[in-house]
Amino acid sequence: MKRSTSIYLALLALFLTSWVGLVLIPYVQAGRLSPDVDPDTKDQSPTAYSGLAEQGRQVYAANGCVYCHSQQVRSRAGGSDIDRGDGARRTVARDYVRDRAAYLGNSRMGPDLANVGVRHDKADWYYEHEYSPQSVSDGSNCPPMRFLFEKRKVVGQPSVEAVHVTGDDMPKPGEEVVPRHDAKALVAYLLSLKRSSYKLPEAPEEAAPE
Numbered sequence: 001m002k003r004s005t006s007i008y009l010a011l012l013a014l015f016l017t018s019w020v021g022l023v024l025i026p027y028v029q030a031g032r033l034s035p036d037v038d039p040d041t042k043d044q045s046p047t048a049y050s051g052l053a054e055q056g057r058q059v060y061a062a063n064g065c066v067y068c069h070s071q072q073v074r075s076r077a078g079g080s081d082i083d084r085g086d087g088a089r090r091t092v093a094r095d096y097v098r099d100r101a102a103y104l105g106n107s108r109m110g111p112d113l114a115n116v117g118v119r120h121d122k123a124d125w126y127y128e129h130e131y132s133p134q135s136v137s138d139g140s141n142c143p144p145m146r147f148l149f150e151k152r153k154v155v156g157q158p159s160v161e162a163v164h165v166t167g168d169d170m171p172k173p174g175e176e177v178v179p180r181h182d183a184k185a186l187v188a189y190l191l192s193l194k195r196s197s198y199k200l201p202e203a204p205e206e207a208a209p210e
């Protein structure tokens with residue numbers, strides 16, 4: 001065999017084995033995963049996102065939340081996530097079957113958000129945190145997302161949607177802050193992040209060590 005042919009075959013074998021290992025095997029293992037179905041109620045877990053929450057998922061991606069927030073809870077053996085209150089169980093591949101791209105996160109500058117909807121279940125809390133993180137959490141590094149809101153003069157009655165903001169960012173008398181559509185979508189998405197609120201057979205809740 002000519003030397004160039006053996007180099008060509010070796011390169012081909014290299015790419016082929018990488019493709020099998022990195023694409024084909026993960027595809028066969030995870031690509032066919034489907035939501036877990038309760039045999040009695042026929043309820044599916046995880047449930048599908050509402051239309052608004054699905055739009056919020058895109059707002060989450062577009063604004064780089066993944067650079068500071070993870071959405072993956074490690075098992076007790078893998079870290080202190082469960083003890084810290086990030087979730088009652090570890091997250092597994094099936095938790096992400098509804099996500100076109102899973103936002104596992106690049107770093108953990110902020111808290112893990114896999115179950116943030118369990119910790120905070122009021123939309124008002126998120127609006128205030130998005131508009132002015134420092135007014136909710138002293139010295140917070142979470143960037144304010146003011147462009148998702150409109151600050152305007154109150155005309156007639158104040159809006160029922162007006163965000164409750166305290167501290168230095170409180171609007172002046174006669175002004176109000178109201179969420180734009182993207183803010184509402186983002187909050188619907190964050191409220192839906194409740195991955196330990198349903199059970200999956202492959203990830204039982206882990207009891208605290210004796």
Ligand code: HEC
Nearest residue numbers: 063064065067068109110111116119133137140141142143
């Ligand atoms: C520069 C890093 C950074 C980025 C980018 C960032 N955050 Fe944060 N975030 C933090 C930090 C630090 C905290 C903890 C302090 C606090 O509660 O405000 C936090 C806290 C939070 C909390 C409260 C979590 C809890 O358990 O109390 C939510 C919700 C949140 N961020 C949502 C977002 C969203 C949505 C985005 C994208 C629009 C985002 N963050 C982008 C750093 C970041």
